[in-house]
Amino acid sequence: MKDDPIARVLDDLLKFDDILACMVGRRGMIDSILPSDGTDSFKPEINEIWDIVRRTMDSQLSVISEFSQVGLKRLNFQLQDYDVMFYVIPDTENALVAIVRALANRGLIAVEMENARREIIRIREEEEKKLFATT
Amino acid sequence: MNTSKLEASIGFSRKWDAREAGREVAKSAIKDLIRPPNFFVLFSTIHYEKHGGFQELLNGVFDILPHNTPLIGGTVSGFSNNYGVYARGATALAVSYPHMDVAIGYGKNTKRNPKKAARQCAKMIKEGLKDSKYENKFLLNLISASELPDMPPFNRKKIIKSSLSIKLLIRFFSFSQYVLQKGAGRDDEVMRELTKLFPDYYMLGGGTLDDEKNLRNYQFFNNRVLKSSVVSLGIKTKYKLDVCTTHNMKKTDINFNITRSSKDGRIIHEIDGKPAASELQKRLNWSGDLITNENFYPTIYYFPLGFSSDDNKNLGPRIIGAIYGESLVTVISAKSSYGSILTIDGKGLLKAIDDNLKTFHDKPNKPKFGLIASCTARLETLEEYIYQERERLLDYFSEKPFIIFYVGGESTYSPEKGLKFVNMSFNTAIFWKEVN
Numbered sequence: 001m002k003d004d005p006i007a008r009v010l011d012d013l014l015k016f017d018d019i020l021a022c023m024v025g026r027r028g029m030i031d032s033i034l035p036s037d038g039t040d041s042f043k044p045e046i047n048e049i050w051d052i053v054r055r056t057m058d059s060q061l062s063v064i065s066e067f068s069q070v071g072l073k074r075l076n077f078q079l080q081d082y083d084v085m086f087y088v089i090p091d092t093e094n095a096l097v098a099i100v101r102a103l104a105n106r107g108l109i110a111v112e113m114e115n116a117r118r119e120i121i122r123i124r125e126e127e128e129k130k131l132f133a134t135t
Numbered sequence: 136m137n138t139s140k141l142e143a144s145i146g147f148s149r150k151w152d153a154r155e156a157g158r159e160v161a162k163s164a165i166k167d168l169i170r171p172p173n174f175f176v177l178f179s180t181i182h183y184e185k186h187g188g189f190q191e192l193l194n195g196v197f198d199i200l201p202h203n204t205p206l207i208g209g210t211v212s213g214f215s216n217n218y219g220v221y222a223r224g225a226t227a228l229a230v231s232y233p234h235m236d237v238a239i240g241y242g243k244n245t246k247r248n249p250k251k252a253a254r255q256c257a258k259m260i261k262e263g264l265k266d267s268k269y270e271n272k273f274l275l276n277l278i279s280a281s282e283l284p285d286m287p288p289f290n291r292k293k294i295i296k297s298s299l300s301i302k303l304l305i306r307f308f309s310f311s312q313y314v315l316q317k318g319a320g321r322d323d324e325v326m327r328e329l330t331k332l333f334p335d336y337y338m339l340g341g342g343t344l345d346d347e348k349n350l351r352n353y354q355f356f357n358n359r360v361l362k363s364s365v366v367s368l369g370i371k372t373k374y375k376l377d378v379c380t381t382h383n384m385k386k387t388d389i390n391f392n393i394t395r396s397s398k399d400g401r402i403i404h405e406i407d408g409k410p411a412a413s414e415l416q417k418r419l420n421w422s423g424d425l426i427t428n429e430n431f432y433p434t435i436y437y438f439p440l441g442f443s444s445d446d447n448k449n450l451g452p453r454i455i456g457a458i459y460g461e462s463l464v465t466v467i468s469a470k471s472s473y474g475s476i477l478t479i480d481g482k483g484l485l486k487a488i489d490d491n492l493k494t495f496h497d498k499p500n501k502p503k504f505g506l507i508a509s510c511t512a513r514l515e516t517l518e519e520y521i522y523q524e525r526e527r528l529l530d531y532f533s534e535k536p537f538i539i540f541y542v543g544g545e546s547t548y549s550p551e552k553g554l555k556f557v558n559m560s561f562n563t564a565i566f567w568k569e570v571n
Contacts, residue, residue: 016223111221111521
């Protein structure tokens with residue numbers, strides 16, 4: 001996972017004080033991509049609510065897998081003192097997910113989430129091109 | 136090779152380490168310049184405070200730049216340039232042109248004595264440009280914006296229903312303003328003084344910020360990091376320029392009179408003889424608990440107060456930055472007691488850009504470079520749709536360099552249009568070649 005460029009994009013997001021955890025997730029958490037050191041760099045306060053966040057997140061990822069093909073781009077929900085932001089990766093059933101503090105400046109984080117989504121799309125396109133070239 | 140033409144270039148870094156970011160932003164800004172820059176304007180987000188510090192950022196810049204390069208800058212909540220839109224990183228504009236004189240200045244203690252700070256800064260600019268013969272005059276002013284004391288109950292809360300008496304809280308706020316220089320930016324007062332001292336200049340201004348926690352912000356002057364200061368870049372050049380402020384706010388039919396406010400007019404206690412916060416929500420038909428700390432931005436920011444700072448009925452937006460008890464805390468002082476609720480939607484925020492750029496369409500030449508001060512509340516409310524703001528600028532500037540820097544309390548001044556100091560606005564300073 002250390003050499004995965006998408007994991008490095010997630011590493012960058014986690015450096016923001018208000019982003020407690022992030023990943024590229026998919027329904028059932030199959031093939032989810034975590035930061036380079038797995039969940040170790042998630043902020044400790046997330047541990048207390050991780051189980052409930054994970055369950056609600058998974059149900060939202062089901063919604064995403066159903067509606068991403070018809071143009072669903074973004075979902076947000078508030079859980080206790082936290083916001084969970086989903087940015088759908090187009091043409092996939094995956095979403096970039098971040099858990100942030102409810103009092104964080106979401107507008108600023110939204111800009112960096114959008115930059116991360118664009119970077120992930122670029123990395124995937126490059127990988128596809130490489131794959132296409134070798135087959 | 137024509138070495139007498141103007142060269143302008145954008146630098147940019149997303150590195151986390153302050154020193155490395157400083158080097159990268161300087162290196163990328165000057166890589167395409169034939170001559171050393173006449174000036175360097177640097178904007179950075181607050182993140183470098185924890186990743187080496189701003190002194191290291193500046194040290195990194197001057198590892199690359201010639202040491203006598205005039206530099207001003209400051210912290211912003213985000214920026215947009217020819218590369219993208221960012222809420223983290225550093226960007227810079229470097230300009231090199233033989234037919235241009237440049238001076239930089241600074242004034243300290245803007246929150247305690249804004250007029251004195253403006254005069255201190257003006258003296259340096261006037262001295263630096265006294266022998267210049269060029270007729271087009273420009274001043275970029277970056278001023279420390281409002282800062283909250285970093286202690287409970289302020290911290291990150293926009294709404295305080297404190298168990299402490301609100302009166303006591305506001306009294307503490309006044310003490311903090313003068314002694315700790317934590318409080319209202321008073322950047323509008325700095326600007327008013329500067330316009331008196333430089334009535335024939337064109338000006339662009341903005342309040343430096345952090346990531347909207349409003350706890351601290353910094354200004355850069357050459358290789359020094361300042362606080363509670365104004366830093367200015369004065370230019371006299373052969374190049375033509377103009378400035379423009381647009382906001383596209385619509386007036387609602389909710390009008391009121393401010394019947395009790397703080398001495399400086401920034402904190403509104405009563406409107407139409409009733410406690411301000413409750414009355415405002417009643418007029419908006421909002422239930423008492425609708426505005427919360429969590430949804431403060433997407434609710435209240437779309438409904439700024441319309442106010443007049445010059446006793447006329449031309450209303451400009453000012454944002455409610457916080458609600459303490461029944462008092463509405465704003466960052467701009469109003470002279471007139473008459474007010475109105477203004478409103479806008481996302482489309483309207485974007486149309487403010489079209490309206491602004493339209494005013495430059497009749498200029499004889501295409502833009503050579505531009506600096507744009509946009510309200511951080513526009514960034515906060517547009518979120519990722521802010522990319523649509525940048526696309527409009529890319530269309531207009533084509534390959535030419537521009538930076539939109541997101542600030543709190545933004546302004547333009549021109550001898551023809553006077554001072555526009557408002558919130559939620561889009562403010563341009565655009566330069567083009569004169570017609571021979």
